[in-house]
Amino acid sequence: MSFAGGSRRPFFLAAALTIFWASAAxxxxxxxxxxxxxxxxxxxAMRWKTAxxxxxxxxxxxxxxxxxxxxxxxxxxLRRSGRIYLVLPAQPPGRISLSWATQGxxxxxxxxxxxxxxxxxxxxxxxxxxxxxxFQFTVAGTLMQRAVPVTYHFEMDEV
Amino acid sequence: xxxxxxxxxxIRGVRLAGVVLLAAASGSAAAYTVTLSPQAPQTIYLQVxxxxxxxxxxxxxxxxxxxxxxxxxxxxxxAALGNGTAQAMTTNSTAANSYWDGFLFCSVPAQLxxxxxxxTTGAATAAAQVTATVPAALTDATGDSLPFSNIQWTSSGxxxxxxxxxxxxxxxxxxxxxxGSMASNTWNESCWSFSYLNKSVPPVGAYSGVVLYTMTxx
Numbered sequence: 239m240s241f242a243g244g245s246r247r248p249f250f251l252a253a254a255l256t257i258f259w260a261s262a263a264x265x266x267x268x269x270x271x272x273x274x275x276x277x278x279x280x281x282x283a284m285r286w287k288t289a290x291x292x293x294x295x296x297x298x299x300x301x302x303x304x305x306x307x308x309x310x311x312x313x314x315x316l317r318r319s320g321r322i323y324l325v326l327p328a329q330p331p332g333r334i335s336l337s338w339a340t341q342g343x344x345x346x347x348x349x350x351x352x353x354x355x356x357x358x359x360x361x362x363x364x365x366x367x368x369x370x371x372x373f374q375f376t377v378a379g380t381l382m383q384r385a386v387p388v389t390y391h392f393e394m395d396e397v
Numbered sequence: 398x399x400x401x402x403x404x405x406x407x408i409r410g411v412r413l414a415g416v417v418l419l420a421a422a423s424g425s426a427a428a429y430t431v432t433l434s435p436q437a438p439q440t441i442y443l444q445v446x447x448x449x450x451x452x453x454x455x456x457x458x459x460x461x462x463x464x465x466x467x468x469x470x471x472x473x474x475x476a477a478l479g480n481g482t483a484q485a486m487t488t489n490s491t492a493a494n495s496y497w498d499g500f501l502f503c504s505v506p507a508q509l510x511x512x513x514x515x516x517t518t519g520a521a522t523a524a525a526q527v528t529a530t531v532p533a534a535l536t537d538a539t540g541d542s543l544p545f546s547n548i549q550w551t552s553s554g555x556x557x558x559x560x561x562x563x564x565x566x567x568x569x570x571x572x573x574x575x576x577g578s579m580a581s582n583t584w585n586e587s588c589w590s591f592s593y594l595n596k597s598v599p600p601v602g603a604y605s606g607v608v609l610y611t612m613t614x615x
Contacts, residue, residue: 272429281432290442290454290497290514291582298582300438300518304431327428375433379582382435383519389428 274309298379328352446490479598503588512586533571537602
């Protein structure tokens, strides 16, 4: 009994240290003010990806595109370096796929809801970063009975 | 007053600085919200005989309207009249290829193509139903009649296995009957081979009747 108890203590200590270092290495993510962004369309018109479904299995994918003039306020990180992510939280109506093209200031990419993807890494040289992003949302038609709001945001990992 | 008040502004100043720093860190950040709006979410397409697509579906084709009414007919040989041997009927429909991928699915003029789909959003719903509205009888110019139940059909399709979405059957003598169904968001198609049962010897004449096929989505 005493031997077993003694072997557990180092294990718990090691576990605690591991958690501590993992947390420290992850750094801090801060949501970036994107109140200067604006959509070029009022909403995302979701249409069937294909006009007709497939023969054998249910084929119910809907897609829609939206162009957003993105303007994010990176003033707090001016003259520093940072890593900027596009975040699509897990949210109703369910699994959402998002891909986007850019004009070059930010990186294009794709992700599933509940995840984030790096869109910029490097020095912050101006108070605002601007780009035009063309988003494509992909959602199962079974989830699209009515119009639904979907949110995303940008966040900064300070280097 | 002056003996005690100078320390108060100093404390306030520290607290104010703290508030400003927090505001700078969080900014006025908020998630950007867009609205996903389903557009024209429900679509139905039914084709009996010839139909119209701008192209095969797998090549981006879109369904179109086609008002053609096709005919299934037979000219009975006098020697076979009423002998109880079913006689195969043929159609003037030229629809042999599926609009899904262009595959040669039916054999014309022996078979009549029937197919389509219905698109709907939201959770799974009941299947769309395809019904036939059938007159009581086929009639000729002099008022003679043949019960519609004298016509039956089998169902198949090139390389098809398993149950057909539009199975074999025979017409009722007047009324509305279900001839198939379509689960949501699936393409369904069959090829019907009609035959005349030939169980009686009716007066000589050209007998005809029109069956109307209707698709109803929930």
